[in-house]
Amino acid sequence: MRNKALVKVEIIRSTTNGKIISYKSEGHAYYDEPGKDIVCAGVSAIIFGTYNSIEALLGIVSKHTIHAGFFRVDIPERIDPKTFEQVQLLLESMVVMLNSIQESYGEFLTIKETIR
Template identity: 50%
Template structure:
């Protein structure tokens, strides 16, 4: 199962996210659930860098991606960053709705 954890502060700002595990939906190379989650997570990190110029401190290994989200001093950049991250959360939720046996999304507040 893929476990996705989104950490927010009291104001709702996303502080970090982590994606861990393998879906086990199908054999390696044919697992559409794993491919979808990977595309969303890596695509979001790449979109943030391309569209905002912010390079997230992301760690990636086999079956694991995580990032701490740096606060941006420029309000406009921070808003774009958070919008892209919220989009990622929505996409993860959509996959979890359809493939709940294979993907779980948890949100934590700190």
């Protein structure tokens, strides 16, 4: 049996208001062979889809870092309050979707929330 690897997602929330200010994902699930790994595909679709939705629907371009097995997004600090709440709705939706994957495939995905 091969060693199990994990996709690790960290949701970073503000100490002042508990809102999501950043998120990152790293690692590989190795649930199945590349191209058939539904855990990696699901997590990737959610985290990249959320980033793309924030940009396409709200016009917010977030600072991001991407390389093999790693993706980090930092939400800009200066957004008007209405748009910020819309960004938060998309981000909280992302968390719900990730939690749904974790419920079924928890040995391949960990989700950690950090307050900063």
